[in-house]
Amino acid sequence: MRAIIIDDERLARTELKKMLLEFPELEVVDEATNAEEGISKIAKHQPDIIFLDIQMPGKTGFEMLQQLEKTPQVIFTTAYDEFALKAFEVNALDYLLKPIEPKRLSDAIHKLTASDQREVRSEGEFVNNSILSESDQVFVKDGERCWFVKLSDIRLFESVGNYAKVFFGTNKPLILKSLNALEERLDEKVFFRANRKHIINLRMIEKIEPYFNGGLLLELKGGEKIEVSRRQTVKFKEMMSL
Amino acid sequence: MQLHTKRYWFLQVAGWGFVGMVMLFFARAYKVDMPLDILLKRIAIVFVSGILVTHLLRELIRWQGWMMKPVEKVVPLLLVAIVVASVTFSFLVLKGREWFDLNTPSPKNISFWTKLAGSTFDNGLFILPWVLIYYFYHFFQKSRRQQLDALKMESLIKELELRTIKAHINPHFIFNSLNSIRALVDENPQRARRAITELSNILRSSMHTEKLETVPLTNELDIVKDYLALENMRFEDRLKVEYEIDEDTLKMPVPPMMLQTLVENAIKHGISQQVNGGVVKVISDFTGDYHELVVQNTGQMDSNGNGKGFGTSSTASRLNLLYGEKAKFEIQQINGSLVEARVLIPVSL
Numbered sequence: 386m387r388a389i390i391i392d393d394e395r396l397a398r399t400e401l402k403k404m405l406l407e408f409p410e411l412e413v414v415d416e417a418t419n420a421e422e423g424i425s426k427i428a429k430h431q432p433d434i435i436f437l438d439i440q441m442p443g444k445t446g447f448e449m450l451q452q453l454e455k456t457p458q459v460i461f462t463t464a465y466d467e468f469a470l471k472a473f474e475v476n477a478l479d480y481l482l483k484p485i486e487p488k489r490l491s492d493a494i495h496k497l498t499a500s501d502q503r504e505v506r507s508e509g510e511f512v513n514n515s516i517l518s519e520s521d522q523v524f525v526k527d528g529e530r531c532w533f534v535k536l537s538d539i540r541l542f543e544s545v546g547n548y549a550k551v552f553f554g555t556n557k558p559l560i561l562k563s564l565n566a567l568e569e570r571l572d573e574k575v576f577f578r579a580n581r582k583h584i585i586n587l588r589m590i591e592k593i594e595p596y597f598n599g600g601l602l603l604e605l606k607g608g609e610k611i612e613v614s615r616r617q618t619v620k621f622k623e624m625m626s627l
Numbered sequence: 628m629q630l631h632t633k634r635y636w637f638l639q640v641a642g643w644g645f646v647g648m649v650m651l652f653f654a655r656a657y658k659v660d661m662p663l664d665i666l667l668k669r670i671a672i673v674f675v676s677g678i679l680v681t682h683l684l685r686e687l688i689r690w691q692g693w694m695m696k697p698v699e700k701v702v703p704l705l706l707v708a709i710v711v712a713s714v715t716f717s718f719l720v721l722k723g724r725e726w727f728d729l730n731t732p733s734p735k736n737i738s739f740w741t742k743l744a745g746s747t748f749d750n751g752l753f754i755l756p757w758v759l760i761y762y763f764y765h766f767f768q769k770s771r772r773q774q775l776d777a778l779k780m781e782s783l784i785k786e787l788e789l790r791t792i793k794a795h796i797n798p799h800f801i802f803n804s805l806n807s808i809r810a811l812v813d814e815n816p817q818r819a820r821r822a823i824t825e826l827s828n829i830l831r832s833s834m835h836t837e838k839l840e841t842v843p844l845t846n847e848l849d850i851v852k853d854y855l856a857l858e859n860m861r862f863e864d865r866l867k868v869e870y871e872i873d874e875d876t877l878k879m880p881v882p883p884m885m886l887q888t889l890v891e892n893a894i895k896h897g898i899s900q901q902v903n904g905g906v907v908k909v910i911s912d913f914t915g916d917y918h919e920l921v922v923q924n925t926g927q928m929d930s931n932g933n934g935k936g937f938g939t940s941s942t943a944s945r946l947n948l949l950y951g952e953k954a955k956f957e958i959q960q961i962n963g964s965l966v967e968a969r970v971l972i973p974v975s976l
Contacts, residue, residue, distance in 0.1 A: 393865075393899075394803070394806075394807065394861050394862070395863055396806070396807040396810035396811060396814075396860070396861065396863075397803075397806055397807065397810065397861075399810045399814065400806060400807075400809055400810035403810070403813070418902075419902050421902075440799075440899065442899060442900050442901050442902045442904075443900070443902045464798075464799045464800075464801075464802035464803045464806065482802070483802055483803065483805075483806040484802065484805050484806040484809050485806075
């Protein structure tokens with residue numbers, strides 16, 4: 386697995402690199418000293434995993450993740466920070482406290498390699514960088530809570546001004562992305578633009594009913610009812626009949 | 628015997644003694660026709676019964692905790708107690724006279740109960756003032772004690788406030804430093820050893836300055852230097868440190884860990900937010916009747932957060948606790964890229 390370390394302190398990076406020497410399955414391909422550098426290096430190397438400091442000059446680690454289209458696996462590294470830990474406890478994200486304990490590091494890496502192998506099998510060979518696949522994850526932050534969400538777990542995107550509301554599980558946080566931008570990046574085999582305001586996950590449809598004007602009314606697994614516009618209904622029927 | 632118990636018995640004996648003296652005086656003055664020994668015995672009975680009844684009354688008041696009760700609740704209780712005590716008192720006095728055969732031959736044949744009713748009224752005149760004196764004495768004692776308690780509480784709170792403010796050292800800083808030190812153990816063992824000393828100094832002083840209100844600036848400056856040396860180890864060339872210290876100010880008393888807090892703020896809100904880092908400058912000087920401490924750092928005041936954080940509010944409240952209105956503290960943007968925190972401490976001559 387290829388890794389990038391993102392931390393503003395040289396010594397912290399040095400220390401982590403040294404600890405990672407113990408894990409031959411992991412190769413540190415590059416490092417970055419701030420969020421901007423991190424974003425460009427992630428784009429360049431497409432790493433499987435990043436070690437990410439939260440407090441950095443300019444942008445925090447969280448802010449950096451929110452800018453990414455899709456996030457690699459992330460292990461946060463942080464010194465004590467109440468705010469960050471609160472977010473972690475809610476959603477059980479992986480984090481390491483600096484100075485990092487070797488045992489905790491190896492646990493975190495083993496957890497990742499295990500999940501990584503499972504995914505490679507399910508994902509198959511097809512990879513296209515500009516289109517997000519179902520198994521890609523995005524980082525979503527809403528106030529103090531944050532999540533890594535697999536696209537396959539998302540039922541619905543709803544347009545709210547410049548934001549999009551993301552529906553998964555019982556949560557529906559906002560992300561700063563327009564529906565059009567999302568549509569371009571999402572796999573059209575899975576995500577379908579039902580109308581001007583909604584993109585739905587086709588695998589999350591519970592019920593289909595006819596609606597006015599030759600349109601359709603879809604009920605999703607979370608109970609949301611989404612109208613499919615007449616124009617899109619034609620397209621929807623085409624796709625489903627294939 | 629405790630002091631207040633002694634005082635109580637002294638007052639009891641003195642009070643009832645005075646009553647006895649007055650009775651004796653009036654008996655003589657009005658030339659009551661009674662042999663002296665009988666008169667004295669009768670006075671003795673009043674004296675003994677009075678003390679006995681009022682002492683029982685006191686025990687009742689203490690046992691029931693009437694002094695703790697609000698006035699409006701205790702007044703009816705006291706009134707009942709006064710009546711009961713007066714009846715008991717009279718009963719004892721009259722029975723005592725019968726017992727010792729001290730009754731003067733009475734022309735009219737008055738029944739015992741009529742006498743009791745009459746003398747209850749008379750004797751009530753002794754019990755009532757006794758209760759009033761007892762109650763108000765304790766009432767004022769209590770309110771004075773409460774005032775004292777309130778004062779003590781106030782100073783305790785002040786001390787606790789100072790202590791919690793002083794004890795604050797950022798755990799984030801400690802763990803980041805330890806992490807850097809671990810990296811330095813291989814890379815630069817000399818620097819690692821020095822860093823451990825610096826960190827120990829900071830931890831030690833943050834613990835034991837809790838007991839002190841002020842320390843000489845030179846001690847505080849040692850901590851600040853150790854602290855900045857450690858931050859320098861973390862930020863490397865992103866942090867430049869400058870000092871401008873007037874030698875004469877080194878002995879001036881300053882609140883411990885205050886300059887340290889300001890410098891920590893300068894790093895936290897200033898340098899650590901700057902991708903390219905910046906300068907922290909520490910200045911100590913005299914201006915007029917004030918000792919001036921200044922910390923400047925590269926950065927921008929953010930309108931929402933800065934100036935309201937724990938560091939700045941604790942500095943302001945500490946100065947206020949120690950010097951009142953006389954000390955000044957301000958934090959402001961002094962030009963496009965520098966933020967300045969300035970403390971003015973009055974120089975006591």
